[in-house]
Amino acid sequence: MADFDLFNGDADGIFSLLQLRQVDPRPDAERVTGVKRDIKLFQRIEGRAGHGDRVTALDISMAKNANALKRVISDGADVFYVDHHQTGDILDHDRLSVITDDAKETCTAYLIDRHLDGAKAAWAVCGAYGDNFQALAARIAESRGLTLPLGRLRELGELVNYNAYGTTVEDLHIDPAALYAVLLDYPDPVAFLDDGHPIFETLQTGHKQDWDVAQSAREVDVSEAGQILSLPTGAPSNRIAGLFGNALVDEDPQHAFAVLTELSDGVQYRVSIRAPKGRTTRSAADLAAAFGGGGRTAAAGIDALAENDLPRFVSAFRDAFAP
Numbered sequence: 001m002a003d004f005d006l007f008n009g010d011a012d013g014i015f016s017l018l019q020l021r022q023v024d025p026r027p028d029a030e031r032v033t034g035v036k037r038d039i040k041l042f043q044r045i046e047g048r049a050g051h052g053d054r055v056t057a058l059d060i061s062m063a064k065n066a067n068a069l070k071r072v073i074s075d076g077a078d079v080f081y082v083d084h085h086q087t088g089d090i091l092d093h094d095r096l097s098v099i100t101d102d103a104k105e106t107c108t109a110y111l112i113d114r115h116l117d118g119a120k121a122a123w124a125v126c127g128a129y130g131d132n133f134q135a136l137a138a139r140i141a142e143s144r145g146l147t148l149p150l151g152r153l154r155e156l157g158e159l160v161n162y163n164a165y166g167t168t169v170e171d172l173h174i175d176p177a178a179l180y181a182v183l184l185d186y187p188d189p190v191a192f193l194d195d196g197h198p199i200f201e202t203l204q205t206g207h208k209q210d211w212d213v214a215q216s217a218r219e220v221d222v223s224e225a226g227q228i229l230s231l232p233t234g235a236p237s238n239r240i241a242g243l244f245g246n247a248l249v250d251e252d253p254q255h256a257f258a259v260l261t262e263l264s265d266g267v268q269y270r271v272s273i274r275a276p277k278g279r280t281t282r283s284a285a286d287l288a289a290a291f292g293g294g295g296r297t298a299a300a301g302i303d304a305l306a307e308n309d310l311p312r313f314v315s316a317f318r319d320a321f322a323p
């Protein structure tokens, strides 16, 4: 019999598993995680998890794991699934137990907090901060009757969340599985913070240095539509590009932004596009789709834009977002 713990490498995933495993320890479980966007974690245990095995899945969309999940269950494993993303159709099977809620203001760490009746609520507070739900975080603390240093827990939640941004685990300051293992040694986040473990400073410094890289972005194009900026090749850019785009459009909601990150081949860019928040324009997803990318109305991306296509992208960006 084997145990598998599948969890999103972001704050919500890590703080969910911490709560669960401090109440129900499974020290020999294989921990399966990755960067924030790497959510197809059932693929990694498909064909290996089977009869009598216990699989736990936290903060990864069921819709995106549907086929591999089905296979793991039909191979005989028991699956406990907790998540707040889109589920798609939930498979009806007695070896699958699901806790889900796709309410706008909820997160997996909160669902686990409810499941455990608040047994490890301080970790849940950090998870809610990591998913950017400040009101929910404060509400969890209050409902459990805890007096907590919320500002410090917020910083921890946000730093652990930030740590999961990158294109591969090699990009990250700390492998999420290693970060989880360090935190697991502490009964709660306050004990971790009070102990002064060096990993906290690594997270803080890394976050600050990445923002310094973002501040040095090069201007590629400025127009009425907005701004296109470019970041150098490298892990700091891979980590910060998306959040940098969010920050730019939060600060200046009348303009659109595109953040280009030079890929290591030197002839292509990865692109994060943010439509203006304060006025109606064409969709960021449509612009991205014209260059092989995709996304949502407000935020979209292109995995590889050829240098040769850059002039065409600049004029398409101006057209899409002109006032």
Ligand SMILES: [Mn+2]
Residues within 6 Å of the ligand: 012, 013, 059, 084, 107, 108, 131
């Ligand atoms: Mn989440």
